[in-house]
Amino acid sequence: MAYFLILLITVWILSPEEFGIASVAVLVFNFSLIFRDLGLSKALIQIDTNIEEATNVVFYINLMLGIVIYIFWFIFADYLNIVFRDVRIGNAVRIQVIQILIGTIGYVYIALYQRDLDFRSLFWSNMILSIIPGFISIPLALLGLSYWSIILGNLIGSFIQVVFLVKTNSWRPKLSINRKIASIILTQGMLMTGESLFTWLINYFDNLLVGIFFGSASIGIYNLGKSLSATIFSVLNSPLLPIIYSSLSRLQKDIKQFIDSYLKFLSIICSLTLPAGVGLFLVGDLIAISFFSTNWISIGVVLSLYGMKSGLQSIFNTNASTMRSIGRVKLNLKINFISLLYTIPFLILGAMEGMEVFLLINLLISTLNLILSFTCVMKILELQIFKIMRKMKNQFITIAVMSIIIRFLREIITAVPIIELFLVVSAGTLIVLFSLIPNRTKVFNLINEFIY
Secondary structure, eight states: OHHHHHHHHHHHHSOHHHHHHHHHHHHHHHHHHHHHHTTHHHHHHHOOSOHHHHHHHHHHHHHHHHHHHHHHHHHHTTHHHHHHTOTTHHHHHHHHTHHHHHHHHHHHHHHHHHHTTOHHHHHHHHHHHHHHHHHHHHHHHHTTOTTHHHHHHHHHHHHHHHHHHHHTOOOOOOSOOOHHHHHHHHHHHHHHHHHHHHHHHHHHHHHHHHHHHHOHHHHHHHHHHHHHHHHHHHHHHTTTHHHHHHHHHTTTTOHHHHHHHHHHHHHHHHHHHHHHHHHHHHHHHHHHHHHOOGGGTTHHHHHHHHHHHHHHHHHHHHHHHHHHHTTOHHHHHHHHHHHHHHHHHHHHHHHHHOHHHHHHHHHHHHHHHHHHHHHHHHHHHTOOHHHHHHHTHHHHHHHHHHHHHHHHHHHHOOSOHHHHHHHHHHHHHHHHHHHHGGGHHHHHHHHHHHHO
16 A cells, blocks of 8 residues: 555656656566576575575576676667657666666575565565655655656665665575586576566566557556556465465475365455456546546556456466466466467557557457466366356356446446545445455465465
8 A cells, every 4th residue: 555655646746758767667677687587586496405505506697697687788778769769768777777786686585585485574575675665766756856766766675675685584695606506497497587588578568569659658657557556466466476386386296285275275366356356447537537637647548457457467377376386387488478479469459559459458368368377277287167167156246246336336426536436446345345254264264374
């Protein structure tokens, strides 16, 4: 909630164009992270022996890659001015990718916490990176630093996160690299890098196209809508997704317990994310009218369609974590590759037709991705679709009732938009909470079981 409010305050100060420039810089940074890590941190989580030496290998390889990537963007960033038709992009990227050098030190610590299931430390680490940049960016924006306020906030937040990680973990790098272990980790990591690259293209290729086809202001509006949606679903997903991967990884040899746990996790994720996605779809325009100026008003359609997409994406991510936890990394890679075969041409065609068509096609792609991932999970676990549908029956009923009531309330309520939004969201939330009451104790017991 704090990050949500910070983001809103920041965009009230900045224009869509200013926010768009910062969004492009962050987009390039996120793309560079794929090659900064090469999947080594994920490989470290799965290694069972020689942990100390493997951690050392990951640290030094990440450090070297971070330096190479920064030098690359320092030299070639100006070419992005041509791609995005804005001369301010190059320098913004040069400063933003300094975060790669800062984060390189702390990335291995995050992998160690994930490996040890230290979710408390991971929570505080994520909170620092979510909250601190906003508290830095707001006063800088008020001082007139424009898009630099967001970029500098990201850098300072990353630095504070690294200090926290180093202070709270006893591991320190040693001046040695075991070449045999390095070879093993690099082999495993390269497979995961391919998956990460495909995942980035699936998740961020749309941002790239919006910037190229529609300009800085449009990518600012699009990325804000996407970020707000991601914030909402991060609150719902972040307590569970790390647990899903780590917990299921330890159940590979007991397929019956693995399937039971997967279905339970899937049920919980769907209970939270599907109603949120449908709800956001139904009230996106109200959010835009209630909280944003006329410069940002077109964010309503982005929130509606991308909110629905995020709900589907949460389930897709659950399936991806499930396949990864059972050692089917190559299958995830194939799924992402197949998805790209239709994602890239569909999105390009959508961008040529305008923003609303582009958003609708984006939602269609997420639906196709979800169908593809469920097909693979069912084949691996030998599950029938009817068993999954029966597990999801209560969620579907809840969504149907919630949708009908929200549409009805929007027809009869004539209050100012923010009052209407409050009443509609309250009604939808109560319906979802009511549907969870019979399973509330079971849900919390399940979460506690996997955490402790």
